[in-house]
Amino acid sequence: MMIAVDMLLLTLLGITAVAVIRTRSLFGAVLLMSIYSLLMAIVWYNMQAMDVAFTEAAVGAGITTVLLVGTLVYTGREERREPRVHWPALGICVATGAALVYGIQDMPRFGDPAAPIHGHVAPEYIAQNAPHGDQIGPGAPLANMGHHVPNQVTAVLASYRGYDTMFETAVIFTAGISLILLRGAPREKGRLFRRRRRRAPRARPRDESETAGDG
Amino acid sequence: MFAAASIAILVAILLYLVRALLGPTAFDRILATNALGTKTVILVSLLGFVYERPDFLDIALVYALINFLATLAILKFIEYQRLG
Structure with a gap:
């Protein structure tokens, strides 16, 4: 069941990815990117990776679509026609992809409990968060969380990764x-970005001549 | 039963994808994207029952809210040619 759903979803993902590249309408490409993110979120969901699926849906399908539509305000609706294939770029992409696929062979099997990532700090966190009662003295774990957070994943995400999240926010x-x-x-209320600047700052090269003309 | 329903929803997603690809006007694409988002919500709920974890319904709710946000932004762009 899981395999069948995954295969169907990955086929749809492939179709969408090719369509994003092939379409000439930028507006259509933005919508297809949104569809791609939704499908990708289902793929993550199907792997039972809830937090990644959440992030994919919120950032990929939600915020990125809004930002890309905001970009369309400046760029216009249609892509400029450039039919020539850039062979060096294609070669670099294919070489990088081949190197990545080659690198995958060294990875541990999916879900392997002996994988290095499961042996680094995870056992310590699980031991600290497991219920110990009021164990004090020798033999007690270094930090006894005493099953304060019942869900281990939530404990790692919200408690142990708290510093990570805090500095990300900073x-x-x-x-x-x-x-x-x-x-x-x-200056204008209710608009985050102005479309036309009246006093030209040094943000874009085009504006520098105007500033020089004023001085 | 839930598995069969999930496959049916996936076929429906394929049809929406075809409409989003072919769609002659922008509104066909918007409708296809929005409906595909709705199908995602249903699929997430169904797969939650397939995996015997019905508490995944909460995630379906969040997906529904996010889907609404993107569609609003796109429609605002179509109407006013700008955001904000």
Whole structure:
């Protein structure tokens, strides 16, 4: 059952990926990308990887589609016609793909409990989070979480990866602040990005001549 | 029974994909994408029952909300030619 669903989904994914490349309409390509993300989310879901499926659906099908539609405001609807195949680029892509496929052969079997990733810190986390009662003294684990979070995956994601998430948030916050400082805060209320600038900052090369003309 | 329903939904997804690929107007594509999102929600619920974990229904709810967001943005772009 799982295999049948996976095969059907991966076939659909292949069709969608080829269609995204082949279509000339940028608007159609954005919608097909959204479909691709939805199908990919089902594939993750079918592998029982809930958090990845969530992220794929929220970021891939949700936010990325909105951002790409926002890009369409600036680019227009149709792709410029470039029929020639760029052979060096094709060669590099094929070579990279072949190297990646070659690298897959060294990976452990899917779901293998002896895989290196399952032997690094996971046993320690599981031991710490397992119910111990009020075990104190020698032999007690270093940090006794005492089954505080019943679900192990939630414990790792929300508790042990808390620092990871916190500093990710700090990085994204810094990036946002930097962007606002570089671009200048939007003056018009209710619009994040202005379409036409009145006072040209040094964001794009085209604007530099205007700034020089003013000075 | 749930497995057969899942396969049927996958066939429906294939048909929506064909409409999204061929769709002569933008609205065909938008409708196909939106309906495909709805089918995703149903498929997620069905597969939850197939794997005997019906608590996956919560995930289907989140998918429904996300699907709504993207469609809103696309329709706003069609109507006003800009976002925000």
